[in-house]
Amino acid sequence: METQGDETVPLATDDLENQIEKDKLSVNAAYRSKYVKRQAEQYKNRFGTIQSILPSKQPVDTVKYVQPKEIKKEIESIEVVEIIPKQIEKKQLKNTKEESKEDNELTLKEGEEKNKPKQRLRQIKKSLKPEDYIRKLENISSLSYREQIELLTTPIPKYAETVSCSIKRYKDCLKYELLLSECMEVLMTAKKRSWKLTKNYLITVDHGNVDKKTEGFIGKLRANFWESEYNIYDDGDDPIKCKDSTRYRENLGAIIYEKKWINSKSPKSFEVLTPKLEGDERIKCIPTSDKNNLIGLKNKGVLGNMVVMHNKKPKWNDNIKAYVLNFHGKVRIPSIKNFILTDKEEKENYLILGKADDNLYNMDVKWPLSLYQAFCICISSISN
Numbered sequence: 388m389e390t391q392g393d394e395t396v397p398l399a400t401d402d403l404e405n406q407i408e409k410d411k412l413s414v415n416a417a418y419r420s421k422y423v424k425r426q427a428e429q430y431k432n433r434f435g436t437i438q439s440i441l442p443s444k445q446p447v448d449t450v451k452y453v454q455p456k457e458i459k460k461e462i463e464s465i466e467v468v469e470i471i472p473k474q475i476e477k478k479q480l481k482n483t484k485e486e487s488k489e490d491n492e493l494t495l496k497e498g499e500e501k502n503k504p505k506q507r508l509r510q511i512k513k514s515l516k517p518e519d520y521i522r523k524l525e526n527i528s529s530l531s532y533r534e535q536i537e538l539l540t541t542p543i544p545k546y547a548e549t550v551s552c553s554i555k556r557y558k559d560c561l562k563y564e565l566l567l568s569e570c571m572e573v574l575m576t577a578k579k580r581s582w583k584l585t586k587n588y589l590i591t592v593d594h595g596n597v598d599k600k601t602e603g604f605i606g607k608l609r610a611n612f613w614e615s616e617y618n619i620y621d622d623g624d625d626p627i628k629c630k631d632s633t634r635y636r637e638n639l640g641a642i643i644y645e646k647k648w649i650n651s652k653s654p655k656s657f658e659v660l661t662p663k664l665e666g667d668e669r670i671k672c673i674p675t676s677d678k679n680n681l682i683g684l685k686n687k688g689v690l691g692n693m694v695v696m697h698n699k700k701p702k703w704n705d706n707i708k709a710y711v712l713n714f715h716g717k718v719r720i721p722s723i724k725n726f727i728l729t730d731k732e733e734k735e736n737y738l739i740l741g742k743a744d745d746n747l748y749n750m751d752v753k754w755p756l757s758l759y760q761a762f763c764i765c766i767s768s769i770s771n
Contacts, residue, residue, distance in 0.1 A: 532603040554748040586610040617642040638672040641681040659696040699727040717741040
């Protein structure tokens with residue numbers, strides 16, 4: 388604005404407008420973002436009056452303008468907002484997202500205390516390394532029942548050494564205990580169920596209470612009437628008695644003994660059927676009847692998803708006049724219940740059972756069997 392006497396005349400020259408725009412650009416040089424530009428415009432609208440310092444008689448074209456010092460002070464007092472590049476904004480957003488995830492995980496952990504055993508079971512599955520397997524067996528009493536069951540029913544690691552155990556028999560109460568040979572830690576307990584037409588053993592981790600309804604119940608070993616066939620089941624229900632298909636029991640193995648006469652003196656021979664392994668996981672066999680369990684599939688000739696093992700046949704020795712088999716120092720007392728479980732080509736021994744005392748047996752087992760499967764196979768041989 389130009390002062391002429393007491394009146395104010397608007398400045399409308401082109402040079403003046405160009406000069407004002409240049410000064411605006413110099414003022415706005417520090418404000419690059421849209422948000423800060425708006426703030427600067429508000430301050431300029433507020434202090435945007437331009438006064439001349441020249442006399443009133445000077446022509447309009449030569450009028451010069453200068454911003455007052457007060458306006459400069461106000462502009463300098465404005466807080467400058469940082470201009471954040473897009474890359475830094477993305478990193479900050481990621482950090483905030485990660486913090487929100489951690490907060491959500493903390494809330495989930497607090498709310499999922501009931502599912503802690505299931506989470507730890509997955510950890511046990513992932514950490515089943517050969518060097519740690521026996522260490523976990525030695526400290527099995529520190530685990531919960533569900534964790535113990537998962538450890539005993541999963542196959543032994545492929546590249547682990549053979550696991551040496553002992554089986555103790557109690558004739559009075561028809562009970563068996565599986566002990567780890569190194570520390571004599573009780574791993575499993577099996578007890579025969581009374582008032583049953585066929586042999587039926589309950590296997591559990593709860594050694595003081597062998598019952599089907601307890602949390603430590605692993606499964607059962609069930610024989611047919613002639614005791615020529617045995618089936619190994621988990622803790623599921625019988626499909627005939629249960630309507631919920633998710634609760635059907637899984638067939639973890641089967642033992643088929645060759646039928647012989649009662650007075651036959653020839654050594655026994657048998658086959659063991661187990662589901663095939665795909666990596667570290669076992670193919671599930673959940674039969675709805677006896678026709679589609681492991682034995683039923685074997686009778687049909689369907690052997691694609693199972694592993695077939697048999698006992699090594701002993702040889703007759705004329706000097707001793709008895710059947711002889713090399714047990715590699717695991718047998719102290721000769722018995723018809725001793726056996727070596729091997730493959731068809733008899734190159735690898737998967738399971739060895741040898742009598743060490745009247746009520747004590749030595750058991751060596753390795754991959755692809757689990758300790759639960761090996762325990763059931765040995766019980767079938769001892770009790771048969």
